[in-house]
Amino acid sequence: MIYRLVWENLKxxxxxxxxxxxxxxxxxxxxLTIVGxxxxxLDDVRERARGSGADIVIRxxxxxxxxxxxxxxxxxxxxxxxxxxxxxxxxxxxLIQSIGNFQxxxxxxxxxxNAMSGGxxxxxxGPFQSPDDLMVDESYADSKKLHAGDPLDxxxxxxxxxxxxxxxxxxxxxxxxxxxxxxxxSATGDVSVIYVKADQPANIQGVLxxxxxxxxxxxxxxxxxxxxxxxxxxVSLVKGFTQVVIGIAIIVGFxxxxxxxxxxxxxxxxxxxxxxxxxxxxxxxxxxxxREAILLAVCGSLAGIVMTYGSQFLVHKFAPPFLxxxxxxxxxxKAAAISLIGAVLGAIYPGLxxxxxxxxxxxxxx
Amino acid sequence: xxxIRDLKKIFLTGEVEVHALRGVDLSVAKGEFVAVSGPxxxxxxxxxxxxxxxxxxxxxxxxxxxxxxxxxxxxxRTELRKTGVGFVFQxxxxxxxxxxxxxxxxxxxxxxxxxxRSAQFEEIVKLLGIGERLNHKPRALSGGEQQRVxxxxxxxxxxxxxxxxxxTGNLDSENSxxxxxxxxxxxxxxxxxxxxxxxDQEAAxxxxxxxxxxxxxxxx
Numbered sequence: 001m002i003y004r005l006v007w008e009n010l011k012x013x014x015x016x017x018x019x020x021x022x023x024x025x026x027x028x029x030x031x032l033t034i035v036g037x038x039x040x041x042l043d044d045v046r047e048r049a050r051g052s053g054a055d056i057v058i059r060x061x062x063x064x065x066x067x068x069x070x071x072x073x074x075x076x077x078x079x080x081x082x083x084x085x086x087x088x089x090x091x092x093x094x095l096i097q098s099i100g101n102f103q104x105x106x107x108x109x110x111x112x113x114n115a116m117s118g119g120x121x122x123x124x125x126g127p128f129q130s131p132d133d134l135m136v137d138e139s140y141a142d143s144k145k146l147h148a149g150d151p152l153d154x155x156x157x158x159x160x161x162x163x164x165x166x167x168x169x170x171x172x173x174x175x176x177x178x179x180x181x182x183x184x185x186s187a188t189g190d191v192s193v194i195y196v197k198a199d200q201p202a203n204i205q206g207v208l209x210x211x212x213x214x215x216x217x218x219x220x221x222x223x224x225x226x227x228x229x230x231x232x233x234x235v236s237l238v239k240g241f242t243q244v245v246i247g248i249a250i251i252v253g254f255x256x257x258x259x260x261x262x263x264x265x266x267x268x269x270x271x272x273x274x275x276x277x278x279x280x281x282x283x284x285x286x287x288x289x290x291r292e293a294i295l296l297a298v299c300g301s302l303a304g305i306v307m308t309y310g311s312q313f314l315v316h317k318f319a320p321p322f323l324x325x326x327x328x329x330x331x332x333x334k335a336a337a338i339s340l341i342g343a344v345l346g347a348i349y350p351g352l353x354x355x356x357x358x359x360x361x362x363x364x365x366x
Numbered sequence: 367x368x369x370i371r372d373l374k375k376i377f378l379t380g381e382v383e384v385h386a387l388r389g390v391d392l393s394v395a396k397g398e399f400v401a402v403s404g405p406x407x408x409x410x411x412x413x414x415x416x417x418x419x420x421x422x423x424x425x426x427x428x429x430x431x432x433x434x435x436x437x438x439x440x441x442x443r444t445e446l447r448k449t450g451v452g453f454v455f456q457x458x459x460x461x462x463x464x465x466x467x468x469x470x471x472x473x474x475x476x477x478x479x480x481x482x483r484s485a486q487f488e489e490i491v492k493l494l495g496i497g498e499r500l501n502h503k504p505r506a507l508s509g510g511e512q513q514r515v516x517x518x519x520x521x522x523x524x525x526x527x528x529x530x531x532x533x534t535g536n537l538d539s540e541n542s543x544x545x546x547x548x549x550x551x552x553x554x555x556x557x558x559x560x561x562x563x564x565x566d567q568e569a570a571x572x573x574x575x576x577x578x579x580x581x582x583x584x585x586x
Binding site: 009011012270271273275278359363 | 420463
């Protein structure tokens, strides 16, 4: 019967209940969108790194998992050294140059990269023909409405020509030839990352050990290690940002439920008096308010989860092409629990106010 | 059944003491139907609230079925309201979001008697003639119907005492008479002890005995 009362109370003020649930839902959507964006972008980075087909990755000294610190100076000489190591079947270097707005162009030696990765899948056009040629992946082409043969100005002082639209999942969204890119950025002979493939999977650890000895001070990872390191927990900025958003979500849930329940308690003063006259204990009254808050949080969480699909659509439609929002199913219960915590905290004060209300005063309330 | 001796109640309004009851003596036997009448400010409502366990007395002695109300804690008074006394108010005081049936059932739920409707529930509904109106919310019921639902809610837990505060105050004469007949019927058929507060002499005449109050005391 208490649940019936709780349900009817929420139904009694449908607009207020709807708005409260939506506001709680927005905080849930905020969490799921931030986590989804972080994970979507990181999954994309991981997938692109794996797409190289390499077993081992060598990065410039002092760089971190997601942040490069310059290039490997004379990287092509280092690359030559790497190729001479026992059990190294293939090695290739790429140059990564930022063009702003979190975008970068990756320069590759197409033949070497094809040999290692199995090659690009061309959706439109074909391989590089001239130094100005640029390959873009499908997601970039879709978001910018580009096709093979189109010119492209990336604001880096060069007029590019799109020679191909390729399937995503390899290195980056914009791929040029290594040599022209090195010349353009005065980085002749330099590379940013060296990808290494061992002759057999059983030799990966041996090659890794040899490279670590050879290249002291360089971050060197197996692809599996790198993939594991590309996660929210290992990116302190993203982790911190997510925690801030969770804090905001708790505060929003708290304030929404506090205001909703406080208004409800004031509005239902007489009803609370009636329940007390019938023998309802303070715990019973508090229980009604808490159940209402929890039900609001549950409805809000469901609304928030549904709205996440809307935010995913908006990100896909309007955000820069490198931004991807994953649907983070494992965060659904976490986001719901966070909104629940905010809601329960918000219901405590109005609940206690209701529970402590004097029955006689409440019954005489008009 | 009810034994009240030298009952006093003093309220503090700001720094001023208000003597609402100045030494009330009253005995009500089990199965009796007593009307308490008197002018506004005579202490009727305060007596009603103390007997209902809604507020504690200041001094004196008061017991219902041997249970001493003076020494009761807040939690014990809450327990008393669950099953010891039932209230009927002038303004009906039904929960507006629940149907008539749910308004009655919630009293059972609060008393820890949730579950399928008992035979007693059905009997009460039949006795009060509200069987056809059980699925309606209060806003769809007439004043007389709402008061009958309120009476059903008050007696569904078989209380020792039914307290009615101006139960006909908001009703026209026809519905007033119907409600008073129901109270008299409950008293006659179920042996329900009733204490009814009213300033309406015609309503008071339905009781076995009329007690008059003035200035916080029983005057006859």
